[in-house]
Structures are given as structure tokens and as C-alpha cells.
Amino acid sequence: MREVIQGLPGSKIREVANAGLGRADVLAIWFGEGDEATPAFIRDAAIESLQRGETFYSHNLGLPELREAVAGYVSSLHPPLGSERIAITSSGVNALMISMQALVGVGDEVVAVVPVWPNLTAQPAILGGCVTRVSLRPRSGAWRLDLDELLAAVTYRTRVLLVNAPNNPTGWTLGRDEQAALLAHCRRTGTWIVADEVYERLYFVDDARAAPSFLDVAEPHDRLVVVHSFSKSFLMTGWRLGWLVLPQTLVDAVGKLIEFNTSCAPVFVQRAGLAALRGAHALVPTVTAHLRQCRDTLLPALQAVPGVEVAVPEGGMYAFLRVAGEDDSLAFAKRLVREAGLGLAPGAAFGDEAEGWLRWCFASRDPARLAQGVQRLRAALRL
Secondary structure: OOHHHHOOOOOHHHHHHHHOOOOOOOEEOOOOOOOOOOOHHHHHHHHHHHHOOOOOOOOOOOOHHHHHHHHHHHHOOOOOOOHHHEEEEOOHHHHHHHHHHHHOOOOOEEEEEEOOOHHHHHHHHHOOOEEEEEEOEEEOOEEEOOHHHHHHHOOOOEEEEEEEOOOOOOOOOOOHHHHHHHHHHHHHHOOEEEEEOOOOOOEOOOOOOOOOOHHHOOOOOOOEEEEEEOOOOOOOHHHOOEEEEOOHHHHHHHHHHHHHHOOOOOHHHHHHHHHHHHOHHHHHHHHHHHHHHHHHHHHHHHHOOOOEEEOOOOEOOEEEEEEOOOOOHHHHHHHHHHHHOEEOEEHHHHOHHHOOEEEEEOOOOOHHHHHHHHHHHHHHOOO
């Protein structure tokens, strides 16, 4: 086995979840998904596809009609683009890995904004890349980026700048002026930007339909790869379907990599994705409005708990909090499971920068479940 693989850390979120196995009384909110099933019209599309016998391979880049639908969906939110720039992948994480395989080789430098979901920084490391971390910091009740620090970290030696915004776990979001500054800098250094924008529709600032995207400031030929997933906005976490927006110069290479990784996404899953996009005008705003309600239910309750620090997230589906005096997030998360039946993700899972913090996924059908979780937290803190 390669040494880098042996050195990869195990999932600390899974470690906490394993501590709660077999306990029906645990409020399990450690994973990045809600408790609402995929809507019936999406499931029915997959069932109908299977009943038609669509159990064969498709084009590496995805069904033409799905690529067209994705292009139309993206164009409804950002400057227009054609389906020739779209690649369908077997999940968002697969899209991220394929992006890294296309761009990162042994010894290449990747600069990543952290804390972040650990898969993003593990992928370039697996490929032999060197990851430089630039950390967000909590200030005045929000997580913030030192733009000058990030610009200084991206040099002519930097192959890829990796940015996840809205961010998992903090809810931080890049502003459009920051995106423009980063893009202009990366044009000068020849650096590729890989933007994980899977939470772009889960955005709670004013009445915006989506968070700021690099697509809003980029040209079609720019060295920009934008990663998306059906998981969050369409309630399809278990379906494993995603897409990439690419410059045309990269499309053929990505098609080859899809062939070498998965050949293609399953056709019946792509049919489900097509149905989801056709219903996006009704489904996605409903999902976002409900998540805003969940956020606005949970955050004031957490802020009222003595000793709790939590920033109000602009986007995503997570509250990121810490409790005074609890500096070992993994040990504290296990204690919350053991003593209070509350299952949260330890901040250490997202990097050393997030040690001492906990991630709370607030995607819940019933907001009363969130109040119950806060009561359990208070009980654990003996308040």
C-alpha cells in the first residue's frame, strides 16, 4: 500500500457515529444530509427508467438531454453556457476527484481555503500533491477570509486554488468582489480554480436566488472548474449524481477520466436528475426556505446557551459552534452521544483549524427536533 494512503486519517465523523450505533434514542445529526426523503416525482422517474429497461451504459459525459437541462439550469442563474461545457458525474465528490485527477500531479501545489470537508484536501494528497492551507477565522460573529493572505499564498508555483463556498462546515460565503480579485490573480499566476459550489442555492442573504459564483465573473476560457451536486438542493444525497462546468479545453480529458473511474453515471439515476431539474423551479426554493426556517430556529436557541459561540451562516445547512472549555472536539462529541444522545460532527474532522468546534446539520423536517437537540446540549452542560 502507498504510504500516503496509509497516512490518511479515518473519518472522525464516522468515529462519533459508531459511538452511537444501536441507540435509537440518539439525535443523529452528524452527517451532511437532512431527514427528508427525495420527492416522489424524482423517485418515480428512476422507477420508470428501470421499468423501461434502461440498465445500460450511457455516454461518458452523460445523457445529452441531462447535459442540456443542466446547462439550462446553470444559465438561469448565471451567464449563459452550452451543454458542451457540462460533464455528468457519479456524485459531487466524484466530480471533485476527477477535477483533481485532471489537474494535479506529484509535487503540484494546491492552496485550499479551510476548514473544509476533509475529502477536498485529501484528494490532491492522494494524487501526490502538496496542500497549503489558508484558514478562515471567526470574527465579530462570522467566519471571514483574509483575502490578502490567500492572494499571497497563491503564486506561480500554485497549480490549483480550491475554494468551497458556501462553505461546509462554517457557512462562510465568498463575495463577488473577492471572487473577481481571486480570478484576476489566478489569471496572472496561471493557477486553476476548482470551485465547490454545491451549496450555492442554500443561500440566505436577502432574496438572492443563489450565492455568488465564479461563473458570474469568469470568461468561458478561464482556468475554472465549478463542481455541483444534486445531493443538497434536490434532496438526493443517496443517488450520487453531480456535474462539472468546464472550459471546453478540459472536456475531452474529463470524459476519459470518467471512463477510467466509473464509465458513466447510471441511466436511471440520470433520469431522476432530469426530473429534479424540470421541477427545480418549485422544489429548490421550497428546500431553501425551509432550511432558512431551520437556521432561524436553531441559531437563536444556541446563542442563548451560556458558553456557546456560534456564527450565523450565510449559506449551507450547518451551524458551527464551540463551547467554552471544550477544546477536544472529538472527545466532546463522543461525550454528547454517550451522556445526552446528541450526535454532532467534531470540528477536528475538518482540519486542525476547526479543533474545538462542532458542526450541527440543521436540515430537519420538524424544527421541534432542533429544539430538542438544544435541550440535550443544555442537559450535557448541566444548564
